[in-house]
Each structure stands twice: as structure tokens, then as C-alpha cells.
Amino acid sequence: MKALMKTAAGKGHVALGEVPERAPGPAEVRIAVKYCGICGTDLHIEADEFPNDPPVIMGHEYCGTIVEVGEALADVWHVGERVVGELHTGACGTCFLCRAGQPHICPHKRALGSRTDGAFAEYLTVPGWLVHRIPDGVPWEVAAVTEPFAIAAHCLVERGALEGVQRVLISGSATMGLMSVIWAGRLGAEEIIVSGTDLDAPERFGLARELGATCTVNVQREGLLQAVMERTGGQGVDAWIECSGSPAAIAQGVPLVKRTGKVVLIGLVGAETIPVPWNTILYHELDLVGCFSSPPSSWALALSAEAAESPKLRRLVTAILPLERWQEGFAMMRRGEGVKILLDMSA
């Protein structure tokens, strides 16, 4: 079968190849992949900035149809079912994290698409415990964004506990920023301010407003401090959701949170350490919450919200390309064009 691989260690070394299909083990299912989304992580794997074990098939944001079921799962899964799946391959199942329902941060995890063969391929064979049914009526294009939608659910609902939050600042308007707009709206936020740069305006800012943002601020042209204070009665926001990973945005964001407010950290920064106005966090008694990836519980949250949010989520898919045109998709991502780009394995 055709597959997009990281073929060797180092920068680059990404190419289409022909690889053998793998039959499922007793507790595995084999999936005919429909779509797999290109994620920022894929660019980092290409640039060798994210841990990877080549040769490995890339891709982790997938949806598809079950075509073969391991013998131990014959009563659980059936050929023809439409599914999405977590990428927590290799999680041990026995450490305190796995036993607490947090395999996404198990130290033994060898994630799909970077350390275990992933889904930029015609077929994918994975452990059955990672797979979830796609709700009826949810189109493929929406199911394909379940993984980032689950991350946003984990960050805002489970980790951030932002139910009932009134005024929110979201920095960054790529996939995680825009999905945070959707979740903030679901959680009842009345003021949703989205900040970004020339890269985000006008396309992504327009989308952010369609999805529920009440205000967008291009920090290269407008004053974010003034905009936030004007809209919060001079207090600052109740919660700041940091999705940009930009050191400048992070330094700028801290003083925009009201005293006793919450900070939800989603965007990974390139450098290991960055300057942060530390004392302000103490003086203002801010709550900081770090987030990474998506435990199984957040997939249940995402899937239960997907039918209702289907029209909004569909807007996030800005291009669908056949697998052969992966380079075009990667280049669009690198230029910050559009939001979510899917590769179609059945095209």
C-alpha cells in the first residue's frame, strides 16, 4: 500500500513509499483510512523538531472504516463501522497514569505517526482500545478533526474547568485557537477575544468571528491591552487560553488576565525556556494549567459534541488533497494558509 513516511533521522527525509499491509493481531482492528489531517506536529517531524523513530508512517488525525477485526474483538467491533482513534499506541496500561485514564501522558507511549506507524496510508492497524465510533450523521470531514477537537475539550473542559466563564482571551487562531472559540462558546463565554498577527488576518480572524469570537485583535496593528481592558471593564479576562506558542504573546498575555483568573496553556513553544513575567502570576494569584494531548474521556466529550457543532467544525477544513499531493499540503501549512488540510487516502 501507499504511505507517507519519515524515512530516516534528521531534517527532511519525508517521502511516499510502498509498504506491506499488516494484518490485525487478536486485540487489533484494521482500518481503511478515509482522511488524515496534516498537523503542526507533522511539520515538526519533517523538520526533526519532534521525537520520531524512522522509518515510520506519519499521520495521526484519522478517520476510516473497519475492514478487519482481531479474533478477541469479534463481539466489540464489526467490519464496516466508521471510526476515529486515539494515538496513544504503546501506553503500558499498568502505570498510575494509564490506570487513572491518562494513557496520553504515559511515559511508555510511542505515539502513532511519529514513533509507531500512523495513518498517512491506505490502511492502518491499531489496538482496538484506541478506537471510537463516529456518531451517525457526522460527515467524514468533521470526524477527521476529532483528535484536535478532543485536545481542545481536554484543555478547556477537563483541565481548564472553564464552565460558566464569562470573558476569554484566546491567543492564536490556527486549529487549536479556533477550536477553543467553539468550546468557549459552548461553555457559555459571552466575550471571546481572539488575538493574532498579520498571518491570521483576514481569513482566520473572519472564521474566528463566524465561530463565535466577539472581537479579533491583530497585535501587529492594534493594542491588545487596550482592547482587552475596554471589553472587560478594566479588569482583564477571566481566562486566557494560550494557543500561539509565541514567546511574545505569552509575555504580553499574563497582565491581561484579571486577578485570580485562569491561564490555560496549549501552544508548545519552540525554545525550552522563555521569559515570562513571573511575579505578575504571583501578585495576581493566577491559576496556571498545562495541557497536552487527549485522554480517552476527552474523546467522549468531543464525539458527543460533534453532531451539534458539525457546521462549525466543517468550516475548519479548508482543503482536501489526495495523498500524492502531500507536499502541497505541507507547504500550505508552513505558509499558514487555511486551517485544517486533510489528505484523502481514497482519492
Ligand SMILES: [Zn+2]
Ligand atoms: Zn495533531
Ligand SMILES: [Zn+2]
Ligand atoms: Zn502507562
